Amino acid sequence: MLVLTSLCFTAMVLFCLAMTKHREQVIVHEVSILAVHFFRPLAWLLLSFTAYLSVDMYGWSIGPALLFGALTIAILLLTLLLTYRAKIVPKLAIVMSLIAIISIFIS
Amino acid sequence: MKDNFRQSMKWFHTWVGLIVGWILFFMFLTGTLGYFYQEITRWMEPERPFIEHNITNEQLLDTAQAYLNKHAQGIDGWDIYLPNVRDQNLRVGWRHPAEPGKKRGQYKIKVLDIDSGDKVASRATGGGRLLYRMHYRLHYLSTDISYWIVGFCSMLMLLAVITGVVIHKKIFSDFFTFRAKKGLPGWLDIHNVLSVIALPFHFMITYSGLLFFLFTYMALSTYLQTNDDEYREMRKEIYPRTAHLEKANQPAEMLDVSVLYQQTKTAWQDDDLSYVEMYATNDINAQVLFVRHETDITYNPADEVMINAVTGEVIAQQAKEYTGAGMIHNGFFSLHEGQFSGPLARWIYFFTGLIGTAMIASGLILWTTKRKPQQMKKSNGPDFGYRLVEQLNIGTIVGLPIAIAMYFYANRLLPLDMAERAAWEAHVMFISWAILLIYPAFRPGAKAWSEQLTLAALVYLALPLVNALTTDKHLGNSLPQQDWNFAGFDLTFLVVGGCFAFAAYKVKVLQASKRSSKQSGKQRVRQSKPPVLAASESLLSLQQVNKEKC
Amino acid sequence: MSYLFTKFNLASPRWPVFSRILAATFGGYALATASSLFISQLLLNVVGKYQAIHIGLMLTFIVYACAAMWVFSVESASKAWMGLIKLTIFFTITTWLLMQFTGANS
Known part of the structure; x- marks a missing residue:
């Protein structure tokens, strides 16, 4: 569940970075346009992987239900962070995805 | 407008x-x-004891069966609920015979103290059930x-x-x-x-809430399309039940539930027993149904093991058959309740x-x-x-x-x-x-x-x-x-x-x-x-x- | 008497809204019921009688919701009523025709 939530969070951060108004909120320096073009496909890729993972871990019925729960929590967290602590979002995304990757490999 | x-x-x-x-x-x-x-x-029942650690399922089942044998003789069906994350006490339940004029008897749950093997006398309370029933009743x-x-x-x-x-x-x-x-x-x-x-949740919870009383709300359409027998039959198809044997009225000695429980170990690797249902207790037809914690949103036949309580044989059950629409219907119920x-x-x-x-x-x-x-x-x-x-x-x-x-x-x-x-x-x-x-x-x-x-x-x-x-x-x-x-x-x-x-x-x-x-x-x-x-x-x-x- | 007339002013904007509420609630319910009959007849030979009825019933809430939204989006209350009545009659007649075709006796 935590893995799902953190992966969802990272995917959402990528979506966020693909949108100009939010990217300016989160990152101070300029990002090359080429990199920006990759954010959205990457986000979809990560989201599909998370969906696959949820089904793989919990089965066809429970998996998607938990995925939506994880998405809700991730978006709520991201929205609040964007408003109050926008600058820590990229760092948190990196930390969370690292935790997720490690726990996937452990289990 | x-x-x-x-x-x-x-x-x-x-x-x-x-x-x-x-x-x-x-x-x-x-x-x-x-x-x-x-x-x-x-x-809301603070008389109940704290969690007891390090007690095996076998001990719990023995305690429960001893209590039921003593206090629920003559009742056809017994249920044993094992301690779990949600309720850390051992509980037993049974349905009393129906009073005249009523369809079904009252269902009573008793919380057991594992040390004394007796029930915990707790205060009268509506508990969480009364509170959550308010949202539709x-x-x-x-x-x-x-x-x-x-x-x-x-x-x-x-x-x-x-x-x-x-x-x-x-x-x-x-x-x-x-x-x-x-x-x-x-x-x-x-x-x-x-x-x-939370848009998916909002939609799911509202739509599934309507589905709970589908036949009440859409009574006109149901009435136009089915007569009483057909209606009953349709409900059976949508909400299938596991069949179990009726009492034969021949008293027989049941094996210990904790012994029968060993039979499930070949099917289940983990010790994840959720509850036990016993039918036709102390009868020649006595059956025990072991159910582990749900692993599927609607129903997984592998979560249940039915055993003849007199001979100790595992009874091959016919899996409940859901129609496609019934699957969706019951899936929405599970999503609404989140029991899984x-x-x-x-x-x-x-x-x-x-x-x-x-x-x-x-x-x-x-x-x-x-x-x-x-x-x-x-x-x-x-x-x-x-x-x-x-x-x-x-x-x-x-x-x-x-x-x-x-x-x-x-x-x-x-x-x-x-x-x-x-x-x-x-x-x-x-x-x-x-x-x-x-x-x-x-x-x-x-x-x-x-x-x-x-x-x-x-x-x-x-x-x-x-x-x-x-x-x-x-x-x-x-x-x-x-x-x-x-x-x-x-x-x-x-x-x-x-x-x-x-x-x-x-x-x-x-x-x-x-x-x-x-x-x-x-x-x-x-x-x-x-x-x-x-x-x-x-x-x-x-x-x-x-x-x-x- | 004249007081009553001014009180229940038929030109008041409240009456069309009230009429729409009635249309959405009862007209919508009638339409939803008719649509469930139609869907169950349509699926009768595909998935069997009970499942066909069941699917028709499960979709009624969606039909009901769409009908209610439609009632409150058209220009006038009378248009809303007419639309609902026409569609309900259409579903009923088509269901009847389908019943002749499938030979069902429900």
Whole structure:
């Protein structure tokens, strides 16, 4: 569940970075346009992987239900962070995805 | 209605949401608490022992069977519920024979003390079940009337969800947008964020809520298409049941359930037994059904093992067959109830439910915030309708949480030998709610908000104290015992109380700044934050805090 | 008498709204019921009788919701009523025709 939530969070951060108004909120320096073009496909890729993972871990019925729960929590967290602590979002995304990757490999 | 489709849907969304908003708030809040109804029941029976560690399932089954043999002879079906994360006590249950004139007998659950093997004598209480049943069985009303009211409200909720999606102009480009602004734009953002982030949940919970009473609501169509026999047959197809043998009326010695349990170990690797059902007990046809914790949203035949209790043979069961539509139907039920979820998923269900509750609350507050500037300009004060909505908002959004706290107070403080004690717990809740609904009529809006928020904070912060004074299941004992059910309750009360205190403090500060800005003659009225915004901030922070807990 | 006339002013904007509410609630319910009959007849030979009825019933809430939204989006209350009545009659007649075709006796 935590893995799902953190992966969802990272995917959402990528979506966020693909949108100009939010990217300016989160990152101070300029990002090359080429990199920006990759954010959205990457986000979809990560989201599909998370969906696959949820089904793989919990089965066809429970998996998607938990995925939506994880998405809700991730978006709520991201929205609040964007408003109050926008600058820590990229760092948190990196930390969370690292935790997720490690726990996937452990289990 | 209006010039274009979106405009008329906006109008529709506003009024559909408003007219039953307070009932929906009640349904969402009590329903959300329902995700913890077993935990609430255990908290409301503080005579129950703390968790007993290091007891094997076999020992538990022996204790339960010994009790049932002693106290439930002659009853055809016994159930044993093993301790689990949600309810850490061993429980047994059986259905009494039906009284004359009634369809079914009463179902009684007894909590067992593992040391003495006897039942725990606990106080009379409605528990979590009564509280969560309120969200579809509106307590004082008759069953039929409440089902229809609930159905009507759910239908309007479904309409509000769909029209809400239609009128949201930039659902994707504003996906993460939340501007912590004051007044109307701030409230609109809060309402949008709360709606969008849990949209699948909102739709699922509303639609599945309607499906629960499908045949009641769509009685006309059902009546036109089926006669009584066909109707029964159709229901059997939609809700299939496991077949079991009837009593043969030949007494026979049953094997120990704990011995039979060994048979399941070949099928199940883990020791994850959830409950045991026994049919035709102490009869030659006696059967025992072992059920482990759910691994599928609807039904997984591998989660059940049926054993002949006299010979000890595993009986190959015919798996229940669902139709495609039946699968979807029952899948929606499971999603609604969330019975399959583990502790973490259960907390997420709980927060998502709170998000839904907060969404309704923010929508209601939005209605008044939007009309406030215009209403305040009127020479003879705001309209009756506006004042009524404001009053109902205060009385419900802050009043209902206080009333629910009063339900818990009643559980701890009413005399133990009181007649109709369980019923009075609920009476206390509804009396307090009624008082809090009427009270704002006699106070100016902002004052009423701040006073009720302060009251809510005090009430929740004092609950652990009252718990400590009236029972031995307080934090001083529950934490060392690591009983997270009892401890979690007190901690949650403290967090909720803290949030209300924060909201009340914010409102106070805002009122003071408003007053001083008025005195200094500056025209800053529009800038000052309305108290309701602080209330919603507290709701948001409540969700945040709760989220951190899991 | 004249007081009553002014009180129940038929030109008042409240009456069309009231009429629409009635149309959405009762007309919508009738339409939803008719649509469920139609869907179950349509699926009768595909998935079997009970499942066909069941699917028809499960979809009624969606039909009901769409109908209610439509009632509040058209220009006038009378147009809303007419639309609902026409569609309900259409579903009923088509269901009847389908019944002749499938030979069902429900």
